[in-house]
Amino acid sequence: MGQVTVIEHPLIQHKLTLMRKSETSTAKFRSLLKEISLLLAYEVTRDLPLKHELIETPLSPMQAPVLAPDKKLVIVSIQRAGQGILDGMLELMPSARVGHIGLYRDPKTLVPIEYYFKVPQDIDKRDVVLVDPMLATGNSAVAAVHRLKSTNPMSIKFVCLLAAPEGIEHFCEAHPDVPLFTVAIDDKLDEHGYIIPGMGDAGDRLFGTR
Ligand code: URA
Secondary structure (H helix, E strand, C coil): CCCEEECCCHHHHHHHHHHHCCCCCHHHHHHHHHHHHHHHHHHHCCCCCEEEEEEECCCCEEEEEEECCCCEEEEEEEECCHHHHHHHHHHHCCCCEEEEEEEEECCCCCCEEEEEEECCCCHHHEEEEEECCEECCCHHHHHHHHHHHCCCCCEEEEECCEECHHHHHHHHHHCCCCCEEECEECCEECCCCCEECCCCCHHHHHHCCC
């Protein structure tokens, strides 16, 4: 059930460890998230189709590979922590379109409440990369994918940094057709829905709000 890929590249794993450390500053956390996201973008776009076009090098003509123009991406960020991954991915794919989903977790029920939704009008002709650093209960990611499916995109992939086993199970049960990419699968959730050992509140650490 589900398609889960754990991205085990040593550079990503090392940077994730730096992000987890409680002494890592907001500025460092932000720049590490950007660097990891660039590498994640590289992994999730591995299957982008290529076509060949005739070009001239200084020495010879050749048929050279370029990205197929009919394959268009939209990166959709779950606010607010998704913004950190979005910024990194846009460095590698500057012409990708961007969508935003505003969801917050009700602190008592942990149920996601939508307060914002804006995606490109032609999303039905695009492949979606949905990003959020933490897959904890899975409630937000599951709700975001449901909402995105209602706009009929060509495909959806979900990318996070850390996942809890509970979140993976919930996500794969709700959306077995959506590939999930993560850098690590941690031990469990605590009673407040935080990932253990995790990295704390990704939004707070990214924006320095606590
Ligand atoms: N959201 C976070 O930012 N951190 C967690 O551990 C869980 C959800």
